[in-house]
Amino acid sequence: MLKIKNLVKKYGDFIAINGISLELNEGITGILGANGAGKSTLLNLITDNIKRTSGEILYNGTDILSLGAGYRKKVGYTPQLQGMYEDFTAGQFMRYIGALKGMKHSVCKQETGELLEVVGLKNYASKKLGSFSGGMRQRVLLAAAMLDDPEILILDEPTAGLDPEERIRLRNHIAEIAKNRIVILATHIVSDIESVAEKVILMKKGEIIKYASPRELIDEIRDKLDKEYVTLEDVYLYYSEH
Numbered sequence: 001m002l003k004i005k006n007l008v009k010k011y012g013d014f015i016a017i018n019g020i021s022l023e024l025n026e027g028i029t030g031i032l033g034a035n036g037a038g039k040s041t042l043l044n045l046i047t048d049n050i051k052r053t054s055g056e057i058l059y060n061g062t063d064i065l066s067l068g069a070g071y072r073k074k075v076g077y078t079p080q081l082q083g084m085y086e087d088f089t090a091g092q093f094m095r096y097i098g099a100l101k102g103m104k105h106s107v108c109k110q111e112t113g114e115l116l117e118v119v120g121l122k123n124y125a126s127k128k129l130g131s132f133s134g135g136m137r138q139r140v141l142l143a144a145a146m147l148d149d150p151e152i153l154i155l156d157e158p159t160a161g162l163d164p165e166e167r168i169r170l171r172n173h174i175a176e177i178a179k180n181r182i183v184i185l186a187t188h189i190v191s192d193i194e195s196v197a198e199k200v201i202l203m204k205k206g207e208i209i210k211y212a213s214p215r216e217l218i219d220e221i222r223d224k225l226d227k228e229y230v231t232l233e234d235v236y237l238y239y240s241e242h
């Protein structure tokens, strides 16, 4: 379990994360928020990519700062900006990430084959990333993040720039992969998490304004809206305006 206590991140005088506390368990947690809400900053703090200003992030009871490399090894992460290596083949890219994770070559090779198959790219291992569509790139990133079987999987805007069909496809892969691990998916697109997230965090200006299941969130605003059929989209719109 990941437990976050009074987390604060300032960039200079600007408070990007303003005292967040929460507990994250296995399954998919979606972080929904407008651009600038602080989603990427929160994920970068959880992955230990940037320094927090204050507060605690505990993994199974120990601060991730004391866990250090042992913790980072358990985390798979797809960053928001995809710095892809156009001349790498998908297989080379996977082996490169595997090496960064300190995996044994033979294990990495085996997992690469399995994971590329899971994301529907079995026959593309020797094709260059430069020739891939946006959806294929995101699927390679997802496969790479899954190397070494991470206990925590962090996905920052994984469907950015994808067409609807690719978006659905990626969402299904994520749902399949999510079992038995903590998955945190940040997005500003409600449909990315609507049917797959067990819990949703609504973020606004560096704060968590809601943390509940999609069903609870929908039930909560049903009375406030004069509408027959309320969706998570309505919840998101309601809280962006209130």
Ligand SMILES: Nc1ncnc2c1ncn2[C@@H]1O[C@H](COP(=O)(O)OP(=O)(O)O)[C@@H](O)[C@H]1O
Pocket: 011, 014, 016, 033, 034, 035, 036, 037, 038, 039, 040, 041, 042
């Ligand atoms: N390295 C940085 N230096 C200064 N401000 C930053 C930096 N990174 C992000 N911010 C600011 O922090 C806020 C939250 O950004 P971010 O976490 O990227 O939000 P989101 O991912 O929800 O769009 C924004 O106002 C952004 O401009």
Ligand SMILES: [Mg+2]
Pocket: 039, 040, 041, 080, 156, 157
């Ligand atoms: Mg972001």
